Amino acid sequence: MIELNLSWLDACLVLDDRALDGLWTREQWSRELSDPRRLCIGLTNDSAGLLAIACGWLVVDELHITAVATDPDHRRQGHAKSVLGALLQRARQENASHATxxxxxxxxxxxxxxxxxxxxxxxxxxxxxxxxxxxxxxxxRLHPPLQSSNN
Ligand SMILES: CC(C)(COP(=O)(O)OP(=O)(O)OC[C@H]1O[C@@H](n2cnc3c(N)ncnc32)[C@H](O)[C@@H]1OP(=O)(O)O)[C@@H](O)C(=O)NCCC(=O)NCCS
Structure with a gap:
């Protein structure tokens, strides 16, 4: 699991095309990967490259999740759960209190x-x-961590 930066721009565009029907343009992905208030976590492997992503934008104390996707050839293997879980953990570290x-x-x-x-x-x-x-x-709710369905 890695925090994606601009060097992953082309890979994000490929995954966007395959999994999200072209959600964002190159310029939008470029901003997503370079703005310090935006977090983008990726799951990679050596053979297939970028398998899954979860991205979000920290706005005051909220994480606004903007994209979650797994490559269609690699679904139902827990990848989205892992990357989204890692994104939520990063947001907690940044003191975000909610995700939406x-x-x-x-x-x-x-x-x-x-x-x-x-x-x-x-x-x-x-x-x-x-x-x-x-x-x-x-x-x-991110803080305190979820204990039950009562949030
Ligand atoms: C939604 C999406 C991100 C899930 O990715 P994934 O890597 O296959 O998901 P995971 O393997 O981590 O699944 C975790 C859990 O989510 C649920 N889930 C995921 N896909 C499911 C499906 N097709 N049907 C029912 N439940 C599903 C299950 O509870 C699953 O756990 P399980 O496999 O132990 O039953 C993926 O289908 C995708 O990229 N869809 C297109 C883009 C999209 O719709 N993104 C969300 C926009 S808001």
């Missing part, structure tokens, strides 16, 4: 992942995505 993100209603794999890590649905943005799907706002 938006996920499309119906993205069952992502919702299962977030639920597993203790996120709870805190609200809904109707028609938030271009295709008309609603966004479900996910929320996790």
């Amino acid at each position: 993100l938006d996920v499309a209603a119906g993205n069952t794999s992502a919702l299962a992942l977030y639920n597993l890590l203790g996120f709870r649905t805190a609200g809904r943005r109707e028609g938030y995505y271009r295709d008309g799907r609603d966004a479900l706002i996910q929320w996790l």
Whole structure:
């Protein structure tokens, strides 16, 4: 597990294309990988390169998670759980008290992942995505660390 920097720009673009349908442009990835308030954790291996990423933006005491993805050829091996867990740990070290993100209603794999890590649905943005799907706002308290579903 590593903290990604600009040397991973091309690999992030490839993973974005394969796993996120081209979420961000080269310029947006470049900013993501160079801004000190943005954290980007990657899981790599020697043969396949970048397998999974979790990125977020520290805004005051909140971590706004902006991207979570695993290469389609390497899913259901715990990679997203590992990188997202590492990102949350980094945010704790930076004294973030909460983490939040938006996920499309119906993205069952992502919702299962977030639920597993203790996120709870805190609200809904109707028609938030271009295709008309609603966004479900996910929320996790980071301090003190999660003890139960009571957060
Ligand atoms: C969502 C995504 C990141 C999960 O990546 P992954 O590396 O396969 O996930 P993990 O192997 O770490 O899964 C951890 C847990 O999440 C849940 N989960 C993950 N994928 C799932 C699926 N397809 N169906 C049901 N549960 C799933 C399970 O609880 C899983 O634990 P288990 O395998 O022990 O049952 C991946 O499917 C992906 O890149 N999707 C496209 C991009 C995306 O939708 N990102 C989220 C945007 S908000």
